[in-house]
Amino acid sequence: MVQISNHVFCKKFLTTLDIKTGILPNPYYDYPFMIIKNFLPSKMCEEITASMRENEDSIEAKIRIQNGIKIDTAINTAIRKTNIHKLTSAHKKIYDNCFFKHQEDIEKFFNLALTTSTKIQALEYTKGSFYKQHSDDSSVLLKDKKIIGFRTVAPQRKLTSVLFTTNYSDIASINTFKGGELVFNYLCDSEGEKIQIEPKSGDMVVFLSNPYFTHEVLEVKEGYRVSLVQWHDAIIS
Numbered sequence: 001m002v003q004i005s006n007h008v009f010c011k012k013f014l015t016t017l018d019i020k021t022g023i024l025p026n027p028y029y030d031y032p033f034m035i036i037k038n039f040l041p042s043k044m045c046e047e048i049t050a051s052m053r054e055n056e057d058s059i060e061a062k063i064r065i066q067n068g069i070k071i072d073t074a075i076n077t078a079i080r081k082t083n084i085h086k087l088t089s090a091h092k093k094i095y096d097n098c099f100f101k102h103q104e105d106i107e108k109f110f111n112l113a114l115t116t117s118t119k120i121q122a123l124e125y126t127k128g129s130f131y132k133q134h135s136d137d138s139s140v141l142l143k144d145k146k147i148i149g150f151r152t153v154a155p156q157r158k159l160t161s162v163l164f165t166t167n168y169s170d171i172a173s174i175n176t177f178k179g180g181e182l183v184f185n186y187l188c189d190s191e192g193e194k195i196q197i198e199p200k201s202g203d204m205v206v207f208l209s210n211p212y213f214t215h216e217v218l219e220v221k222e223g224y225r226v227s228l229v230q231w232h233d234a235i236i237s
Contacts, residue, residue: 033207125225136209172223179221
């Protein structure tokens, strides 16, 4: 393991690879990702969640696939089983205003200047939903089932933000869910245990989109998991 922050280590093999986008935050931070507590108040989270439950215009989420030199998208429920909803214009405006309030702190934490952002993906995970291990900006390169590198397929994705509007809990209800943890596959603590986040309603997790932060969403066992995901381009200092 290689230490990358006060409390987090990464798998050693990553440091031997030529990862074109493989930057990391300040190694003296406690964690290499940022958690913004109470990004949205609980009442607004409940309102967004209720709106998604009532919204019947969802589509199945797709994954990126390499087709020669071209990047296509396709539905593959063996890798990703999630539905995408549209946020209402009112909810989008509230989200954007909140993000703007935190933008300066985000830029300072990651030492970059945000430029453009994608549309918000309002993701619905119901019982049985999941998203297998993946990097947001790259595809993994394998040889004899061994990772030999990563190919950048979405260079405009420098930073990933994930806002949760429902709550991880041992007891599933209308605004909670069991399972569905966010796991960083190559990051671990001093004991070698993978870094795992149990989402809390209203909190936002922000991390770099590169392969160091390869992640997955474990299968939801019960309940209703909602996350608002966005990718951001940036000028990196």
